[in-house]
Structures are given as structure tokens and as C-alpha cells.
Amino acid sequence: MKCKRCTARAEVQLRAHNVAFCRPCYLFFFRRQVERTIAAHRMLAPTERVLVAVSGGKDSLALWDVLVELGYDTAGLYVGLGIGDYSDASRVKVEAFAGARGLPLRIVTLEDEAGGLAVPSVAGATRRPPCSAYGTMKRHYYDAAALEGGFDVLATGHNLDDEAARLLGNVLRWQTDYLARQRPVLQPSHPKFVRKVKPLFLLGEYETAVYAFMRGIDYVVEECPNAVGATQLVYKDALDRLEHASPGTKLGFVKEFARKAQATFASAEPPDARACAGCGMPSYGELCSFCNLVREVETKRARAAARVSA
Amino acid sequence: MLASRRLRMRVHLRPQRRTVEVSGPRRVAALLAELGVLPGTAMVIRGDELLTDSELVREDDEIEIRAVISGGAA
Numbered sequence: 001m002k003c004k005r006c007t008a009r010a011e012v013q014l015r016a017h018n019v020a021f022c023r024p025c026y027l028f029f030f031r032r033q034v035e036r037t038i039a040a041h042r043m044l045a046p047t048e049r050v051l052v053a054v055s056g057g058k059d060s061l062a063l064w065d066v067l068v069e070l071g072y073d074t075a076g077l078y079v080g081l082g083i084g085d086y087s088d089a090s091r092v093k094v095e096a097f098a099g100a101r102g103l104p105l106r107i108v109t110l111e112d113e114a115g116g117l118a119v120p121s122v123a124g125a126t127r128r129p130p131c132s133a134y135g136t137m138k139r140h141y142y143d144a145a146a147l148e149g150g151f152d153v154l155a156t157g158h159n160l161d162d163e164a165a166r167l168l169g170n171v172l173r174w175q176t177d178y179l180a181r182q183r184p185v186l187q188p189s190h191p192k193f194v195r196k197v198k199p200l201f202l203l204g205e206y207e208t209a210v211y212a213f214m215r216g217i218d219y220v221v222e223e224c225p226n227a228v229g230a231t232q233l234v235y236k237d238a239l240d241r242l243e244h245a246s247p248g249t250k251l252g253f254v255k256e257f258a259r260k261a262q263a264t265f266a267s268a269e270p271p272d273a274r275a276c277a278g279c280g281m282p283s284y285g286e287l288c289s290f291c292n293l294v295r296e297v298e299t300k301r302a303r304a305a306a307r308v309s310a
Numbered sequence: 311m312l313a314s315r316r317l318r319m320r321v322h323l324r325p326q327r328r329t330v331e332v333s334g335p336r337r338v339a340a341l342l343a344e345l346g347v348l349p350g351t352a353m354v355i356r357g358d359e360l361l362t363d364s365e366l367v368r369e370d371d372e373i374e375i376r377a378v379i380s381g382g383a384a
Contacts (some may be wrong), residue, residue, distance in 0.1 A: 013362045208354070213355070
């Protein structure tokens with residue numbers, strides 16, 4: 001198979017785009033796709049400071065790498081979830097990536113920052129799925145770190161497959177409030193929030209993995225142990241089968257939703273935020289989701305301790 | 311005189327941490343189908359190069375099939 005741009009031997013074939021590329025041409029293609037997405041959705045301005053949320057996985061490290069390549073002023077934020085060896089390995093990868101490139105990195109460890117509220121203990125105490133607890137906690141620390149560090153934008157590595165699976169889940173349940181916020185750019189609804197952007201939302205995980213491989217990025221290949229049986233993986237599997245039968249399905253699903261349908265759900269968006277009575281960060285109720293979670297865990301721990309001492 | 315040993319291609323599946331041995335040359339597309347892997351859900355790696363579906367892999371190759379699907383993104 002030959003590269004479409006230069007006719008050298010191709011290393012990657014992209015069925016959704018009906019093209020194949022050699023390594024240099026693929027890297028050119030990937031960077032150009034990210035550049036175009038950023039420009040088309042007005043995600044980033046050249047002078048803005050960008051906080052990149054990094055997990056140690058291929059997507060977030062590929063995102064950080066490509067943003068640096070494109071000349072953006074970036075810093076990384078890693079939130080340690082306390083998921084045993086998996087979190088330890090993830091942190092090592094992130095630190096190695098940042099260290100080798102001389103990039104600034106902030107590390108937040110939930111066990112230290114949130115009074116011992118690492119994801120497994122919170123999930124156990126509240127009986128929530130670990131990913132739900134993680135989502136609430138990471139959003140709080142992303143917002144807090146962006147505010148404290150004076151960043152203009154928070155960038156996350158959500159890719160096309162993430163967005164397609166999320167969209168499928170939201171449509172299957174007609175979660176209109178979630179559909180209202182499923183956008184590649186979320187403008188801040190409060191002065192303490194920053195803009196949130198997803199520059200990889202039109203690039204699939206195969207494409208981000210290939211970029212990471214070709215750039216020599218050492219990422220965590222192992223899956224998070226909490227992801228086993230996750231609904232998102234079921235949706236991804238279904239979408240992969242559709243994609244195999246009809247290449248371009250995922251791209252069309254996500255791209256056309258953003259272009260044609262997303263705005264129709266805007267009225268379901270929550271009202272502007274106010275200050276949380278607990279932490280002072282923006283909230284849509286008296287307490288923000290994070291403080292509600294912390295209070296729930298503290299209450300349940302106190303009840304459990306009372307039962308033991310009784 | 312030692313009898314020549316028949317070579318078998320070693321295929322490492324990640325992140326499953328499983329290795330299978332396959333005999334006979336074949337196209338990458340056929341290898342993926344045999345292992346039940348959908349094209350586009352894994353990278354096929356030989357040394358430091360990636361292989362497309364039409365590439366031929368042989369008995370003396372060491373291949374890594376690395377899944378690209380993850381449960382989420384930070």
C-alpha cells in the first residue's frame with residue numbers, strides 16, 4: 001500500500017478518510033487535522049496559556065505533544081486517582097514525558113488533596129461506579145488548577161471514539177441536558193471557570209495511538225482496571241462494528257451532531273453557576289458536585305464508625 | 311545432524327498480555343481476522359514499524375497487536 005501524498009510505503013491506512021500515509025506524511029496529516037479543528041471551532045488563540053489534562057494514556061499525551069509542536073504555551077495537569085499500580089504506572093509515564101521535554105507539570109494526588117478520598121474508597125463508600133466518582137473529582141481539580149494557575153483554557157484528550165460513545169449513550173437515553181453540553185468547546189459559565197476544549201474530538205483512537213507510536217511517546221497501554229465492563233466500552237464495541245461495515249460512520253455521527261443537531265438542545269443547558277457554599281467554586285446548587293460527594297462520603301464513614309463502636 | 315525446526319510466527323497481544331503462535335505467511339488482514347480483531351481497533355507492529363492490512367507477515371516475524379481502545383480520556 002502506498003502513501004497518498006508521496007507514494008512511499010504506507011504505514012497507516014485510514015478507512016474513514018479512504019487514504020493511506022507513510023510516517024512523515026501521517027504526522028503532517030495529524031497535525032494539520034488538529035490545527036484545522038482548533039481553528040474551525042476557535043478553541044485556542046496563539047497567546048493563550050493552555051492547561052492540558054494528562055492521564056498517561058495515548059490521547060492526552062498525544063494532545064500535549066501536538067499542542068507543543070504547534071507552538072502553544074502549555075502545562076500539564078495530572079490527577080492521581082489512587083488506583084493502585086495503574087495510577088503509579090500512569091504517573092511515571094506522565095513525569096517521564098514532561099521531564100524529557102522540559103515541560104511544566106502539576107501533579108494532584110487525590111489521597112493527599114482530598115483528605116484520603118481516592119477513587120476506590122469514594123466508589124466503595126458511595127456505591128457509585130468508580131468512573132462516576134472519578135469524573136466528579138477530576139472536574140473539580142481541573143477547574144481549581146486552571147483557576148489557581150491563571151490558565152486561559154483547559155484542553156482534554158477526548159477523541160472521536162470517546163465522543164461517539166458518549167453521544168450514543170446520551171441519545172439512547174435522550175439525556176437532553178447532557179446533549180446540551182456535548183460540545184467540542186465549552187465556554188465558561190462563571191468567572192472562575194475557564195474555556196474547555198477537545199482538539200482531538202474528530203480524530204479516532206487508532207489515529208491518536210498511531211501518532212503516539214510514531215512520535216515515540218511511551219504511554220500506558222494497559223486498561224484501567226475499573227474500565228472492565230464499563231458501558232462506554234460496550235458502546236465503543238458497537239460503534240466499531242458499524243464503522244467496520246460502513247467506514248466514516250463515527251466521524252459523521254459526531255461531526256454532524258455538532259454541526260446540525262447540538263444547538264437544538266441548548267435550551268436544556270443548566271442556568272449560570274453560583275458560588276459553592278463549601279469550596280467557593282462555581283456550583284449549580286448550594287454545594288457543588290464535588291463537595292456533595294465529599295459530604296456523602298464523610299456522612300457514610302461516620303455512620304460506619306458509629307456502627308463499629310456501638 | 312539436528313532436524314530443522316519449523317518456524318512459527320509469535321504474535322503478542324496487548325494489553326491482554328497473551329502470546330499466540332501462528333504458522334504460515336499471511337496478510338495482516340487475514341491474521342487479524344483469524345484472531346478476531348477488527349481492523350482499526352489495533353495497531354499491528356513489527357519492530358519499530360506499523361503494518362497496514364495488505365502487508366505480508368512471515369513465520370520468522372515477531373508481531374505485536376496493540377489494542378487502541380480505552381475506557382476514557384483525562
